[in-house]
Amino acid sequence: MSDTPSVDQLTFEQAMAELEELVARLEEGELPLDESLALFERGRSLSQRCNDLLDAAEFKVKQLGPGSDELEDFDLDE
Amino acid sequence: MLQQLSLLNPTEPWTVADLTRYIKEKFETDYRLQDVTVTGELSNVSRPRSGHMYFTLKDAQASLRGVMWRGQVARLTYQPQNGDRILVHGNISVYEASGQYQIYADDINLAGTGDLFQQFEALKRALEEEGLFDPIHKKVLPHWPRCLALVTSPTGAALQDMLNVIKRRWPLLEVVVVPTTVQGTAAPPQIVAALEAADRLSPDAILLARGGGSLEDLWAFNDEHVARAIFETNAPVIAGVGHETDFTIADFVADLRAPTPSAAAEIATPDQREQRQVVDDLLLSFARQLGDYLRGLRWELAEQQAILWGLSPRAQLATAQQQIANLKLRAALGILNRLRLQREHLRGLTQTLAGLGSTTTLARGYAIVSRAGTNEIIRSSSAVKNEESLDVRVADGQFGVKVTERTKKS
Numbered sequence: 001m002s003d004t005p006s007v008d009q010l011t012f013e014q015a016m017a018e019l020e021e022l023v024a025r026l027e028e029g030e031l032p033l034d035e036s037l038a039l040f041e042r043g044r045s046l047s048q049r050c051n052d053l054l055d056a057a058e059f060k061v062k063q064l065g066p067g068s069d070e071l072e073d074f075d076l077d078e
Numbered sequence: 079m080l081q082q083l084s085l086l087n088p089t090e091p092w093t094v095a096d097l098t099r100y101i102k103e104k105f106e107t108d109y110r111l112q113d114v115t116v117t118g119e120l121s122n123v124s125r126p127r128s129g130h131m132y133f134t135l136k137d138a139q140a141s142l143r144g145v146m147w148r149g150q151v152a153r154l155t156y157q158p159q160n161g162d163r164i165l166v167h168g169n170i171s172v173y174e175a176s177g178q179y180q181i182y183a184d185d186i187n188l189a190g191t192g193d194l195f196q197q198f199e200a201l202k203r204a205l206e207e208e209g210l211f212d213p214i215h216k217k218v219l220p221h222w223p224r225c226l227a228l229v230t231s232p233t234g235a236a237l238q239d240m241l242n243v244i245k246r247r248w249p250l251l252e253v254v255v256v257p258t259t260v261q262g263t264a265a266p267p268q269i270v271a272a273l274e275a276a277d278r279l280s281p282d283a284i285l286l287a288r289g290g291g292s293l294e295d296l297w298a299f300n301d302e303h304v305a306r307a308i309f310e311t312n313a314p315v316i317a318g319v320g321h322e323t324d325f326t327i328a329d330f331v332a333d334l335r336a337p338t339p340s341a342a343a344e345i346a347t348p349d350q351r352e353q354r355q356v357v358d359d360l361l362l363s364f365a366r367q368l369g370d371y372l373r374g375l376r377w378e379l380a381e382q383q384a385i386l387w388g389l390s391p392r393a394q395l396a397t398a399q400q401q402i403a404n405l406k407l408r409a410a411l412g413i414l415n416r417l418r419l420q421r422e423h424l425r426g427l428t429q430t431l432a433g434l435g436s437t438t439t440l441a442r443g444y445a446i447v448s449r450a451g452t453n454e455i456i457r458s459s460s461a462v463k464n465e466e467s468l469d470v471r472v473a474d475g476q477f478g479v480k481v482t483e484r485t486k487k488s
Contacts (some may be wrong), residue, residue, distance in 0.1 A: 022364065
């Protein structure tokens with residue numbers, strides 16, 4: 001895997017998609033051992049990334065200004 | 079009958095009850111009053127614990143008391159609200175205890191409902207024929223939405239409900255509220271504008287939502303322009319208008335219909351609890367795969383090792399040593415065997431030798447003859463002369479003899 005971006009840069013869906021792909025590749029078998037181990041390490045980082053993203057998610061809501069396409073912050077009063 | 083007694087005597091005063099019954103009968107024998115539909119504004123609605131409903135129907139000039147019995151109230155599809163313009167069907171009669179004439183209602187509907195319903199059906203049919211509801215136009219929601227636009231009233235409970243659901247399920251979302259009026263004549267053009275503005279943000283989905291209300295309250299969502307605006311958006315639209323039982327044109331055109339605003343928010347979002355589980359499961363199956371793979375490798379390794387051991391010089395050495403040991407054993411056995419044979423041969427010879435020994439021969443009666451005074455053994459008749467002395471040895475001693483005669487075997 002030459003073009004692997006750092007896990008920290010991935011969005012949830014990217015991390016998830018890659019994780020699914022890695023599992024599929026491993027399931028096919030036929031990989032050398034060191035590559036399999038590297039894949040697993042990568043998979044572990046990816047799953048951690050997914051959970052981290054959800055843990056750290058800060059719910060943000062914006063509002064479209066009246067009669068414009070400008071976005072403003074929307075006050076969340078709960 | 080009492081009243082008839084009174085009538086018989088006009089000078090007698092009527093009792094209140096008689097008079098009231100008389101009047102009641104007047105109402106009840108008038109066929110027009112027994113099957114009547116009245117329109118007016120509903121007020122003073124009350125539903126005591128009995129379950130019956132009492133109300134007043136009024137217009138600018140007059141008012142009419144009304145009652146609907148519990149059984150019919152239960153069958154009403156319409157929720158009566160003070161101020162509604164309604165149509166009441168029933169019969170007119172008198173409640174004797176209060177001397178009040180009133181309408182005994184068996185059906186109540188919002189006035190104009192018929193018209194609205196016809197409009198609704200006509201528009202629905204037209205749009206359906208045009209293909210606006212066709213499933214082939216339904217857009218698919220992305221599996222992982224990143225941005226949602228909420229087209230709704232900025233102050234409504236519907237918005238708060240949706241935000242709560244989204245925050246709980248998928249806080250990774252970017253949410254943009256696109257405010258609009260959702261009720262009244264100003265609503266349709268505003269909703270259209272809001273849908274267009276929302277679509278310009280290229281969200282993953284647009285939630286078009288409004289909380290519950292009367293048929294008129296939801297009417298903006300039966301507007302043809304709103305329907306077409308929903309159809310035109312590039313982003314998929316999820317409609318969550320009113321309650322589960324409310325169906326609007328917007329619901330039919332939308333790519334997905336949700337029964338309520340909260341349900342629309344649920345449909346639009348993955349659930350983070352489920353997704354965390356999915357991630358964990360993936361990693362687990364990953365680890366299991368790897369485990370199987372490693373076990374397979376170990377097996378293969380063990381197999382190769384076994385083969386390698388078979389080929390190693392140590393193993394060859396062991397074989398050779400074994401062969402040497404075998405040979406040694408065979409050699410030792412061979413030698414022992416030879417020794418035994420020789421020993422036996424020797425014993426045979428000894429015995430033979432013993433048989434040849436003189437002592438036993440002499441014992442059997444043979445004698446050894448030698449020249450007298452010598453050890454020269456006489457083996458031939460020609461070795462002696464007549465009169466020559468010879469020594470004769472027998473088993474138990476010897477004696478001397480003289481040769482008297484010689485004969486040679488011919």
